[in-house]
Amino acid sequence: MWTYGPGALIDLPNLSVVTLGIDRWEKERCTPIEEARLLSAVRRVLGAQVDSLRMPPFRVSENMGKRTAEDYIGVPVRPFPRWLRCVKCGLLSEYDIGLFKLKESYHRPESTRFVHKDCKGSRGDQPARDADAVPARFLVACRNGHLDDFPWHYFVHRGTSDCKGTLRFFESGASLQTENLWIKCDGCGAARNMAHAFGRLGQENLPACRGRHAHLDTYDEKCEEDARAVL
Known part of the structure:
Protein backbone atom coordinates (compact mmCIF):
# COMPACT_ATOMS: atom_id res chain seq x y z
CA MET A 1 0.00 0.00 0.00
CA TRP A 2 2.97 2.29 0.47
CA THR A 3 6.51 2.28 -0.94
CA TYR A 4 6.16 -0.69 -3.29
CA GLY A 5 2.59 -0.37 -4.52
CA PRO A 6 1.41 -0.35 -8.16
CA GLY A 7 3.62 1.83 -10.33
CA ALA A 8 6.56 1.76 -7.90
CA LEU A 9 10.08 0.88 -8.98
CA ILE A 10 11.72 -1.84 -6.90
CA ASP A 11 15.50 -2.14 -6.92
CA LEU A 12 16.18 -5.86 -6.45
CA PRO A 13 19.75 -7.22 -6.04
CA ASN A 14 20.25 -7.71 -9.81
CA LEU A 15 17.05 -6.37 -11.36
CA SER A 16 14.86 -3.32 -11.40
CA VAL A 17 11.13 -3.98 -11.74
CA VAL A 18 7.85 -2.06 -11.67
CA THR A 19 4.84 -3.32 -9.73
CA LEU A 20 1.94 -3.85 -12.14
CA GLY A 21 -1.55 -2.43 -11.61
CA ILE A 22 -4.03 -4.39 -9.53
CA ASP A 23 -5.97 -5.39 -12.66
CA ARG A 24 -3.07 -7.82 -13.26
CA TRP A 25 -3.24 -9.35 -9.77
CA GLU A 26 -4.92 -12.72 -9.25
CA LYS A 27 -7.89 -11.46 -7.27
CA GLU A 28 -9.14 -14.93 -6.31
CA ARG A 29 -5.86 -15.47 -4.43
CA CYS A 30 -6.13 -12.15 -2.58
CA THR A 31 -7.74 -12.94 0.77
CA PRO A 32 -10.47 -10.41 1.73
CA ILE A 33 -9.86 -8.27 4.82
CA GLU A 34 -13.04 -8.17 6.90
CA GLU A 35 -12.58 -4.84 8.66
CA ALA A 36 -15.64 -2.62 8.18
CA ARG A 37 -14.16 0.40 9.99
CA LEU A 38 -10.98 0.27 7.93
CA LEU A 39 -12.95 -0.06 4.68
CA SER A 40 -15.07 2.93 5.70
CA ALA A 41 -11.95 4.99 6.40
CA VAL A 42 -10.47 4.12 3.00
CA ARG A 43 -13.73 5.02 1.23
CA ARG A 44 -13.77 8.43 2.89
CA VAL A 45 -10.39 9.14 1.25
CA LEU A 46 -10.64 7.31 -2.08
CA GLY A 47 -14.38 7.12 -2.75
CA ALA A 48 -17.25 4.64 -2.60
CA GLN A 49 -15.96 2.73 -5.63
CA VAL A 50 -13.67 0.75 -3.28
CA ASP A 51 -15.70 -2.43 -2.82
CA SER A 52 -13.28 -4.43 -0.67
CA LEU A 53 -9.84 -4.60 0.91
CA ARG A 54 -7.65 -7.62 0.22
CA MET A 55 -4.30 -9.10 1.10
CA PRO A 56 -1.72 -9.36 -1.71
CA PRO A 57 -1.49 -12.72 -3.50
CA PHE A 58 1.10 -15.00 -1.91
CA ARG A 59 2.57 -18.47 -2.12
CA VAL A 60 0.48 -21.20 -0.54
CA SER A 61 3.49 -23.42 0.20
CA GLU A 62 7.27 -23.36 0.16
CA ASN A 63 8.00 -26.46 -1.92
CA MET A 64 11.73 -27.10 -2.22
CA GLY A 65 11.26 -30.05 -4.56
CA LYS A 66 9.25 -30.14 -7.74
CA ARG A 67 7.72 -26.78 -8.52
CA THR A 68 3.95 -26.44 -8.33
CA ALA A 69 1.49 -23.82 -9.54
CA GLU A 70 1.45 -22.24 -6.08
CA ASP A 71 5.15 -21.39 -6.38
CA TYR A 72 4.38 -18.83 -9.08
CA ILE A 73 1.88 -16.87 -7.03
CA GLY A 74 2.85 -13.37 -5.96
CA VAL A 75 2.55 -9.68 -6.76
CA PRO A 76 3.12 -9.33 -10.52
CA VAL A 77 6.06 -7.22 -11.64
CA ARG A 78 7.86 -6.53 -14.91
CA PRO A 79 11.50 -5.61 -15.58
CA PHE A 80 11.73 -1.83 -15.84
Whole structure:
Protein backbone atom coordinates (compact mmCIF):
# COMPACT_ATOMS: atom_id res chain seq x y z
CA MET A 1 0.00 0.00 0.00
CA TRP A 2 2.97 2.29 0.47
CA THR A 3 6.51 2.28 -0.94
CA TYR A 4 6.16 -0.69 -3.29
CA GLY A 5 2.59 -0.37 -4.52
CA PRO A 6 1.41 -0.35 -8.16
CA GLY A 7 3.62 1.83 -10.33
CA ALA A 8 6.56 1.76 -7.90
CA LEU A 9 10.08 0.88 -8.98
CA ILE A 10 11.72 -1.84 -6.90
CA ASP A 11 15.50 -2.14 -6.92
CA LEU A 12 16.18 -5.86 -6.45
CA PRO A 13 19.75 -7.22 -6.04
CA ASN A 14 20.25 -7.71 -9.81
CA LEU A 15 17.05 -6.37 -11.36
CA SER A 16 14.86 -3.32 -11.40
CA VAL A 17 11.13 -3.98 -11.74
CA VAL A 18 7.85 -2.06 -11.67
CA THR A 19 4.84 -3.32 -9.73
CA LEU A 20 1.94 -3.85 -12.14
CA GLY A 21 -1.55 -2.43 -11.61
CA ILE A 22 -4.03 -4.39 -9.53
CA ASP A 23 -5.97 -5.39 -12.66
CA ARG A 24 -3.07 -7.82 -13.26
CA TRP A 25 -3.24 -9.35 -9.77
CA GLU A 26 -4.92 -12.72 -9.25
CA LYS A 27 -7.89 -11.46 -7.27
CA GLU A 28 -9.14 -14.93 -6.31
CA ARG A 29 -5.86 -15.47 -4.43
CA CYS A 30 -6.13 -12.15 -2.58
CA THR A 31 -7.74 -12.94 0.77
CA PRO A 32 -10.47 -10.41 1.73
CA ILE A 33 -9.86 -8.27 4.82
CA GLU A 34 -13.04 -8.17 6.90
CA GLU A 35 -12.58 -4.84 8.66
CA ALA A 36 -15.64 -2.62 8.18
CA ARG A 37 -14.16 0.40 9.99
CA LEU A 38 -10.98 0.27 7.93
CA LEU A 39 -12.95 -0.06 4.68
CA SER A 40 -15.07 2.93 5.70
CA ALA A 41 -11.95 4.99 6.40
CA VAL A 42 -10.47 4.12 3.00
CA ARG A 43 -13.73 5.02 1.23
CA ARG A 44 -13.77 8.43 2.89
CA VAL A 45 -10.39 9.14 1.25
CA LEU A 46 -10.64 7.31 -2.08
CA GLY A 47 -14.38 7.12 -2.75
CA ALA A 48 -17.25 4.64 -2.60
CA GLN A 49 -15.96 2.73 -5.63
CA VAL A 50 -13.67 0.75 -3.28
CA ASP A 51 -15.70 -2.43 -2.82
CA SER A 52 -13.28 -4.43 -0.67
CA LEU A 53 -9.84 -4.60 0.91
CA ARG A 54 -7.65 -7.62 0.22
CA MET A 55 -4.30 -9.10 1.10
CA PRO A 56 -1.72 -9.36 -1.71
CA PRO A 57 -1.49 -12.72 -3.50
CA PHE A 58 1.10 -15.00 -1.91
CA ARG A 59 2.57 -18.47 -2.12
CA VAL A 60 0.48 -21.20 -0.54
CA SER A 61 3.49 -23.42 0.20
CA GLU A 62 7.27 -23.36 0.16
CA ASN A 63 8.00 -26.46 -1.92
CA MET A 64 11.73 -27.10 -2.22
CA GLY A 65 11.26 -30.05 -4.56
CA LYS A 66 9.25 -30.14 -7.74
CA ARG A 67 7.72 -26.78 -8.52
CA THR A 68 3.95 -26.44 -8.33
CA ALA A 69 1.49 -23.82 -9.54
CA GLU A 70 1.45 -22.24 -6.08
CA ASP A 71 5.15 -21.39 -6.38
CA TYR A 72 4.38 -18.83 -9.08
CA ILE A 73 1.88 -16.87 -7.03
CA GLY A 74 2.85 -13.37 -5.96
CA VAL A 75 2.55 -9.68 -6.76
CA PRO A 76 3.12 -9.33 -10.52
CA VAL A 77 6.06 -7.22 -11.64
CA ARG A 78 7.86 -6.53 -14.91
CA PRO A 79 11.50 -5.61 -15.58
CA PHE A 80 11.73 -1.83 -15.84
CA PRO A 81 13.43 0.01 -17.36
CA ARG A 82 13.38 -2.20 -20.45
CA TRP A 83 16.89 -1.06 -21.33
CA LEU A 84 19.87 -2.90 -19.87
CA ARG A 85 23.63 -2.32 -20.07
CA CYS A 86 26.33 -4.98 -20.28
CA VAL A 87 28.91 -4.28 -17.57
CA LYS A 88 31.79 -5.54 -19.77
CA CYS A 89 31.20 -4.22 -23.30
CA GLY A 90 28.68 -1.46 -22.59
CA LEU A 91 26.02 -2.90 -24.95
CA LEU A 92 22.79 -0.97 -24.40
CA SER A 93 19.57 -2.63 -25.51
CA GLU A 94 16.03 -3.62 -24.53
CA TYR A 95 15.87 -6.85 -22.55
CA ASP A 96 13.10 -8.33 -24.68
CA ILE A 97 14.68 -8.26 -28.15
CA GLY A 98 17.04 -11.18 -27.53
CA LEU A 99 20.49 -9.68 -26.89
CA PHE A 100 20.22 -10.39 -23.16
CA LYS A 101 19.09 -13.59 -21.47
CA LEU A 102 17.29 -13.97 -18.15
CA LYS A 103 19.00 -16.47 -15.83
CA GLU A 104 16.39 -17.50 -13.28
CA SER A 105 17.16 -19.05 -9.93
CA TYR A 106 14.02 -20.61 -8.48
CA HIS A 107 15.49 -21.60 -5.12
CA ARG A 108 17.45 -18.35 -4.75
CA PRO A 109 15.28 -15.75 -6.51
CA GLU A 110 17.52 -12.92 -5.31
CA SER A 111 20.17 -14.30 -7.69
CA THR A 112 17.95 -14.01 -10.78
CA ARG A 113 19.60 -11.69 -13.30
CA PHE A 114 20.06 -10.81 -16.96
CA VAL A 115 23.29 -11.66 -18.77
CA HIS A 116 24.87 -10.74 -22.09
CA LYS A 117 25.57 -14.13 -23.63
CA ASP A 118 29.10 -14.73 -24.94
CA CYS A 119 30.29 -11.17 -24.41
CA LYS A 120 33.81 -10.54 -25.77
CA GLY A 121 34.54 -7.34 -23.88
CA SER A 122 34.64 -3.71 -24.94
CA ARG A 123 37.28 -4.35 -27.62
CA GLY A 124 35.89 -7.66 -28.81
CA ASP A 125 39.15 -9.47 -28.10
CA GLN A 126 38.40 -11.23 -24.82
CA PRO A 127 37.27 -14.87 -24.39
CA ALA A 128 33.54 -15.16 -24.87
CA ARG A 129 31.70 -15.55 -21.57
CA ASP A 130 28.46 -14.42 -19.99
CA ALA A 131 28.56 -10.93 -18.50
CA ASP A 132 26.04 -9.36 -16.16
CA ALA A 133 23.54 -6.91 -17.63
CA VAL A 134 22.25 -4.24 -15.27
CA PRO A 135 19.35 -1.78 -15.60
CA ALA A 136 20.13 1.45 -17.42
CA ARG A 137 20.39 4.26 -14.88
CA PHE A 138 18.18 6.81 -16.62
CA LEU A 139 14.43 7.21 -17.18
CA VAL A 140 12.17 10.06 -18.18
CA ALA A 141 9.19 11.30 -16.18
CA CYS A 142 6.84 14.26 -16.14
CA ARG A 143 4.80 16.18 -13.58
CA ASN A 144 1.61 14.36 -14.63
CA GLY A 145 3.00 11.13 -13.21
CA HIS A 146 4.06 9.52 -16.48
CA LEU A 147 7.13 7.27 -16.42
CA ASP A 148 8.95 6.00 -19.50
CA ASP A 149 12.19 4.50 -20.75
CA PHE A 150 14.89 6.97 -21.66
CA PRO A 151 14.72 7.61 -25.45
CA TRP A 152 18.22 6.32 -26.16
CA HIS A 153 17.95 6.08 -29.97
CA TYR A 154 16.31 9.50 -30.27
CA PHE A 155 18.83 11.09 -27.94
CA VAL A 156 22.06 9.79 -29.51
CA HIS A 157 20.84 10.44 -33.07
CA ARG A 158 19.52 13.92 -32.18
CA GLY A 159 16.01 13.07 -33.31
CA THR A 160 14.22 10.32 -35.20
CA SER A 161 16.54 8.17 -37.30
CA ASP A 162 16.41 5.07 -39.50
CA CYS A 163 19.76 3.86 -38.15
CA LYS A 164 19.52 0.32 -36.70
CA GLY A 165 22.96 0.22 -35.11
CA THR A 166 23.47 -1.13 -31.61
CA LEU A 167 24.19 1.36 -28.85
CA ARG A 168 27.00 1.44 -26.30
CA PHE A 169 27.15 3.12 -22.91
CA PHE A 170 30.64 4.04 -21.74
CA GLU A 171 32.48 6.25 -19.26
CA SER A 172 35.25 8.68 -20.14
CA GLY A 173 36.41 9.56 -16.64
CA ALA A 174 36.85 8.21 -13.14
CA SER A 175 33.66 9.73 -11.72
CA LEU A 176 30.07 8.89 -12.64
CA GLN A 177 29.08 12.52 -13.25
CA THR A 178 26.88 12.96 -16.32
CA GLU A 179 29.56 14.79 -18.30
CA ASN A 180 31.69 11.62 -18.12
CA LEU A 181 28.93 9.34 -19.43
CA TRP A 182 28.53 8.79 -23.17
CA ILE A 183 26.24 6.97 -25.58
CA LYS A 184 27.57 5.81 -28.95
CA CYS A 185 25.97 4.12 -31.94
CA ASP A 186 27.96 1.27 -33.51
CA GLY A 187 26.16 1.73 -36.80
CA CYS A 188 26.61 5.39 -37.73
CA GLY A 189 29.14 6.52 -35.11
CA ALA A 190 26.84 9.09 -33.54
CA ALA A 191 27.78 9.87 -29.93
CA ARG A 192 26.39 12.08 -27.22
CA ASN A 193 27.17 13.14 -23.69
CA MET A 194 24.53 12.45 -21.01
CA ALA A 195 24.95 15.98 -19.67
CA HIS A 196 22.86 17.07 -22.69
CA ALA A 197 19.84 15.26 -21.20
CA PHE A 198 19.49 17.46 -18.12
CA GLY A 199 18.47 21.02 -17.35
CA ARG A 200 17.89 23.48 -20.19
CA LEU A 201 19.68 21.22 -22.66
CA GLY A 202 17.40 18.36 -21.69
CA GLN A 203 14.33 20.42 -22.58
CA GLU A 204 15.80 20.97 -26.04
CA ASN A 205 17.10 17.44 -26.64
CA LEU A 206 14.37 15.15 -25.30
CA PRO A 207 11.14 14.29 -27.18
CA ALA A 208 7.67 15.15 -25.90
CA CYS A 209 6.19 13.04 -23.11
CA ARG A 210 4.37 9.98 -24.48
CA GLY A 211 1.97 9.85 -21.54
CA ARG A 212 3.09 6.36 -20.57
CA HIS A 213 1.95 4.45 -17.50
CA ALA A 214 4.44 1.58 -17.49
CA HIS A 215 2.56 -0.40 -14.83
CA LEU A 216 -0.76 -0.25 -16.72
CA ASP A 217 0.39 -0.70 -20.34
CA THR A 218 -1.44 2.51 -21.25
CA TYR A 219 -0.60 5.84 -22.88
CA ASP A 220 -2.54 9.04 -22.27
CA GLU A 221 -3.55 10.55 -25.58
CA LYS A 222 -2.09 13.94 -24.84
CA CYS A 223 0.38 15.22 -22.26
CA GLU A 224 1.63 18.79 -22.40
CA GLU A 225 4.23 18.45 -19.64
CA ASP A 226 7.93 18.27 -20.51
CA ALA A 227 9.59 14.88 -20.16
CA ARG A 228 12.59 15.18 -17.86
CA ALA A 229 15.52 12.80 -17.40
CA VAL A 230 15.65 11.24 -13.94
CA LEU A 231 17.82 8.63 -12.22
